[in-house]
Amino acid sequence: MQYETLTVDIVGHVATVTLNRPDVRNAFNETMIADVTAAFTALGAHDDVRAIVLAGNGKAFCAGADLNWMRKMAGYSDEENRADAMRLAQMLSAVYRCPKPVVARVHGDAYAGGMGLVCAADIVVAVETAHFCLSEARLGLMPATIAPYVIRALGEQASRRYFVTAEAFDCATAQRLGLVSEAVSAQALDATVQRIAETLCANSPNAVRECKQLVQDVAGQTIDNALIEDTAVRIARIRASEEGRDGVSSFLEKRTPRWRDQ
Structure with a gap:
């Protein structure tokens, strides 16, 4: 499987999907949205794959939407904006509804739409230094397409706060709220993800x-x-x-x- 904005590696029964736009902190545009949707759809139907790890290359896990992409959307018609938003919603659904368990390997910050990807995963392993933020309100926007997954992961009351304040919160807070399954050191990240993946594959x-x-x-x-x-x-x-x-x-x-x- 060849993609422009991500890599897919399969070792044994574990597939690793790595967001690969490190120059823009793995922010997504229309190409990455299409790539992620296609990758999870294909892996979900892959008989030999029993678990999927969602990772990121570079300093951040995912910074949300690419600013150049957002600038282009500002000139879209209402119909074009709806179609574009639907493609983003379908990407998140492809991750959430993938029949294979998805482990998010969060090695760095996850903001805005990046939070959506994290919340759509089944298990989240994050480094203790990672930060999370629903930053949309700062830009005059709302986290609409990611809301179903974020509210399920954070709960209604925490979502009320972080949707409207757009505050960043640390990994310890994310774990307390139930978003992060395991918070580990950077040195222990890969071993922890591998252990969980092996447990999934044994079932x-x-x-x-x-x-x-x-x-x-x-x-x-x-x-x-x-x-x-x-x-x-x-x-x-x-x-x-x-x-x-x-x-x-x-x-x-x-x-x-x-x-x-x-």
């Missing part, structure tokens, strides 16, 4: 995919009879699946499940 690929979808479908739902029935249907279905049967059998027989040999 049933089908179960991991179904578990990710389960969280997205159940979060925020009312616990009513329909939801109870839905969860019962899901566990019954996966018990009868090939990997479900093999996983239970391998545990009882004290052997390695077949998916680890594939």
